[in-house]
């Protein structure tokens with residue numbers, strides 16, 4: 512993909528922000544003609560530059576992140592809601608959600624997930640709290656697609672319980688010396704930098720952590736292994752160790768000790784992005800199941816024309832639209848500046864459950880074909896299970912919702 516998409520989108524983005532065309536986009540709907548136009552442009556790139564290669568990359572166990580991100584970055588899709596001074600489009604977060612929804616038309620879960628880490632998980636805190644120097648050094652090339660970013664939060668001994676991470680970054684002179692390790696790092700084998708969460712003091716666990724921009728080519732960083740996974744096979748997932756890794760203190764994002772808070776804020780965007788990326792795959796699976804069961808004859812009639820089958824598909828399609836409505840409502844509130852922790856957790860919980868329900872029910876309707884690697888439903892059956900784990904498990908979401916409902920004692 513050459514620069515051709517980029518110029519066009521730079522112009523349109525300025526029109527959406529109210530500059531240039533004189534026609535200002537008002538309101539924060541997530542489904543306006545402007546969002547649709549953005550999605551259509553992305554769809555062209557997906558159809559031409561990504562989908563034809565997905566089966567190969569799934570088989571190889573890794574997609575070429577630098578190549579794919581460069582293509583998306585040149586067209587502006589890695590920074591739609593990022594500031595224009597760092598190469599973003601400067602649009603509101605609802606446009607990011609439109610991008611995430613369209614990424615769901617990629618015929619696997621692994622590539623949208625890695626794009627999500629790049630555009631919406633490793634960078635929100637840097638964008639909001641990072642120094643200008645850090646943003647020039649790490650954010651601008653990430654938006655351009657020149658750098659691959661990863662997010663280092665989870666460890667072998669701490670996933671749901673983020674406060675319990677053990678990696679330390681100890682200040683020595685004007686450097687931090689980092690020891691420990693990270694687990695489950697998406698794009699970790701290919702990344703140029705990591706948004707790292709580490710303990711920078713001995714204080715209370717919610718106030719002793721910091722986020723640090725960590726270049727991945729530093730001495731003492733060891734990629735221990737690429738983890739072999741049930742699904743998301745084209746996305747590389749790494750286990751990484753740090754042994755006396757020295758990084759300048761100026762690579763700290765925002766204030767020291769605020770890392771846990773920044774990460775909790777960063778999680779809101781991650782969770783909403785994750786919800787948005789499952790809508791299109793679930794819609795596609797339901798549609799492909801309708802088509803398959805319509806033509807598949809069992810006992811002299813279409814499988815689809817059994818009431819139990821079309822009732823189930825209608826029920827799932829209804830649930831999907833309810834999820835979309837909750838997502839759009841939450842995004843609208845977020846864009847207006849509200850704290851959406853409760854609704855984002857509800858949407859993430861529902862998305863995880865529904866992803867499992869839709870893929871499970873639909874796979875069953877495909878009979879033996881559903882058990883093969885030849886059909887999309889089996890790939891999404893594996894890939895989308897991650898919705899109930901990544902970025903917080905269903906149980907973590909339930910715990911957060913309970914706190915808002917005050918059914919749990921506060922600590």
Ligand SMILES: Cc1cc2nc3c(=O)[nH]c(=O)nc-3n(C[C@H](O)[C@H](O)[C@H](O)COP(=O)(O)OP(=O)(O)OC[C@H]3O[C@@H](n4cnc5c(N)ncnc54)[C@H](O)[C@@H]3O)c2cc1C
Nearest residue numbers: 662663664665669670671695696697900901902903904906
């Ligand atoms: C493919 C993949 C990619 C990932 N990418 C990244 C990444 O890029 N960066 C990153 O930092 N992390 C990443 N993760 C990690 C992910 O965020 C964690 O797996 C997740 O937070 C869960 O943590 P855990 O695996 O340690 O599970 P645990 O915390 O050990 O939880 C295990 C199980 O315990 C149960 N449980 C947890 N809490 C409760 C509770 N309160 N009540 C009852 N039961 C509970 C749940 O059933 C849960 O599933 C990735 C994971 C996968 C699988």
